[in-house]
Amino acid sequence: MMVAGKRRYRVDLSSLQAVCETNFFRLYQLMPDLAVQDERQILLSATDETEQRLVMRVIERCRYTTTLTLQHERRHDWFAPPSMEVRMYHDARMAEVVAAYNRRRFQGVYPYPNEQMLQPDEKFQLNSFLGEWLGYCQRHGQSAQPVLINR
Secondary structure (H helix, E strand, O other): OOOOOOOOOOOOHHHHHHHHHHHHHHHHHHOOOOOOOOEEEEEEEOOOOOOEEEEEEEEEEOOOEEEEEEEEEEOOOOOOOOEEEEEEEOOOOEEEEEEEOOEEOOOOOOOOOOOOOOOOOHHHHHHHHHHHHHHHHHHHOEEOOOOOOOO
8 A cells, every 4th residue: 555645666767777887987997907907906095094995806707797896995894894796787888786785686676665674776776876986986096006908
């Protein structure tokens, strides 16, 4: 039964695709030698007490896809930092979150409330968070390794 005035969430596919396309290009800008390099570290903070970095690791390369893990690492972790698995689709030029917080394969819409406490638009929110995280790394990060650009 729906409450009067409350509309059920519907996937805005064009917005989700736009977020995934932007994330694809952000990942390539942060790791331009993705085809040959297995890991890239982006330094976010360099003080001894709060050293933070984004570690991107390729865990699978296929003809049309590459799967990476993204892990935010800190020198002193009092709680589990963000981490996720992202699949890049090279033919579609899109990247989407395929795993986060010990969950895999997110649905486009979840009923609400639900036992897992997922939001109705959980998939969109995860991919938007990935975009914000990558954007932050682009603006404030420094590569911990030299960038090798294949031409």
